[in-house]
Amino acid sequence: xxxxxxxxxxxxxxxxxxxxxxxxxxxxxxxxxxxxxxxxxxxxxxxxxxxxxxxxxxxxxxxxxxxxxxxxxxxxxx
Numbered sequence: 001x002x003x004x005x006x007x008x009x010x011x012x013x014x015x016x017x018x019x020x021x022x023x024x025x026x027x028x029x030x031x032x033x034x035x036x037x038x039x040x041x042x043x044x045x046x047x048x049x050x051x052x053x054x055x056x057x058x059x060x061x062x063x064x065x066x067x068x069x070x071x072x073x074x075x076x077x078x
Contacts, residue, residue, distance in 0.1 A: 004036060010044035010053040020046060 016034035024030040030046035039058040
């Protein structure tokens with residue numbers, strides 16, 4: 001999407017709804033995601049809602065989610 005770039009302030013991304021997993025802990029240490037109009041996904045740290053956002057294409061997110069489903073990142077959560 002034009003105007004939305006990797007590392008821009010998450011608070012400057014217009015008209016998105018940020019959401020987090022129902023499995024997030026109550027301490028506020030969460031990753032939040034927002035769908036972008038072009039099909040991409042923005043990611044931010046919930047503790048820093050105005051901080052930088054990482055922007056991923058639909059294909060990049062699909063590859064990551066498939067990797068999670070295939071247990072490729074389980075060692076990172078132990």
